[in-house]
Amino acid sequence: MNSIIQCLSGTIPLARYFISGTYKNHINGKNPLGTGGVLAKSFAELLSVMWNDNYNFISPVTFRKSLIKFAPQFSGTEQQDSQEFLNFLLDGLHEDVNTVIRRPSPTLESPEEEAAFEKLPDWKASGIAWEKYLARNASLIVTLFQGQYRSRLRCLSCNTTSTTYNTFMSLSLPIPAKRSGPPSVSLFQCLDYFVKEEVLEKDNAWNCPTCKKRRRATKSLTLSRLPDVLLIHLKRFSFDGPFRDKLETMITYPLKGLDLSGYVPSTMTDPSQERPSFNYDLYAVSNHYGSLTGGHYTACVRNKYRDQWHNFDDTRFSVCDEDKVMSRAAYNLFYVRSTVR
Structure with missing residues (x-):
């Protein structure tokens, strides 16, 4: 919990939103998927205390009580997965400040509509899928953290395609x-x-709607929309049959200037619009040391106001050399678009 909260505290646009109280204008008390604002309020209070110079340390007891009321899986003392905690916390905060009061009912598309969708330019199809998603989900969490990828099936017999666009909160990358x-x-x-x-x-094999039978097909993933804050989860925990293992492989990653433009095709940008920047800078890392059964989490977070990296290790805090930020323990990477201030 400490590791992830330190990383989120270092996410300046998010911290600013909660500490300033702006979030109060967006609390959705009627959302059955949210906590009625309880989680958002306790998170805001926690960040306010963390950013207050009057304290050397704090124990987030109130925040934890608010959290486990809605997520009892985090109530014990056994080790939890920081990636699961990060996703749950961001989902909970999103539902608390989701400004959509009445969600439209999901509709099934006819085969004719699906065929017409397949013929649209990439940028238009991506935009339609994104607008449909925003009709049900609109919050600062979506604006900051959520991106979109395209999944496409192609029949190797007749070239028929089936395309879907999915949103993501973090990219879970296999090693x-x-x-x-x-x-x-x-x-x-x-x-x-x-x-x-x-x-x-x-x-x-894919059940091709044109061939009307199971066919060999290709499945391809393409990034179609990237968020301002890009969360990357490195899948260190592998499942090989009945065995679980942790990959200690060293992953090398840039601290500045991560260029992802090669992973977002130019066809995903409206030709009449300027292509956005896909350059990112690292500002936080959640580390996992140890094994599956017992481990320990720490965080390295860049304080941009002091231009220093800080290391958070439960009760210990220290200034961290930049060349120590990259390690075999890296588990969650937090990147921000270079143009975001």
């Missing part, structure tokens, strides 16, 4: 290495592995 694999891989290799085209065949 292309086994225990006996290379000592280190780059973040770009993880991204390449994530978007690598896959062939579906035999038991996984």
Whole structure:
């Protein structure tokens, strides 16, 4: 909890939103998926105390009580996964400040509508899917953290395609290495592995709507929209049959100038609009040390006002050398678009 909260506290646009009290204008007390604002209020109070110079340390007892009332899975003392905690917390905050009061009922598209959607330019199809999502989900959490990727199936017999656009809060990247694999891989290799085209065949063959039978098909993922704050989860915990393992592979990642423009095709940008920047700077890392059964989390967070990296290790705080920010323990990476202030 400490590791993730320190990283979120270092997310300046988010901290500003809660500490200033702006969030109060957006509390949705009628949302059955939210907490009636209880979680948002306790999170805002926690950040306010953390950013107050009057305290050397704090114990987030009130915040934890608010949290476990709605997420009893975090009530014990056993180790939890920081990625799950991060996603739950952001989802809970989103539902508390989701400004959509009445969500439109989901509608099923006819085969004709689906066929027409397939023929749209990428940027238009992506935009329509995003607007549909915003009709049900509108909050600062969505604005800051949520992106979109395109998943496309293509029949290898008749070339029929089926395309869906999905939102994500964080990119969960597989690590292309086994225990006996290379000592280190780059973040770009993880991204390449994530978007690598896959062939579906035999038991996984696609039921092609044109051929009216199961066919060999390709499945490809493409990033279609990237958020201002990009969360990257490195999938260190692998599941190989009945065995669970932790990959200690060193992942190399840039601290500044992560360029993702090569992963968002130019067809995803409206030709009449200027293409956004896809350059990102690292500002926080949540680290996991140890094994599956017992481990320890720390955080490295950049204080942009002092231009220093700070290390948070439960009861210990220290200034961290920049060359120590990258380590084998990196589990969640927090990047911000270079143009965001």
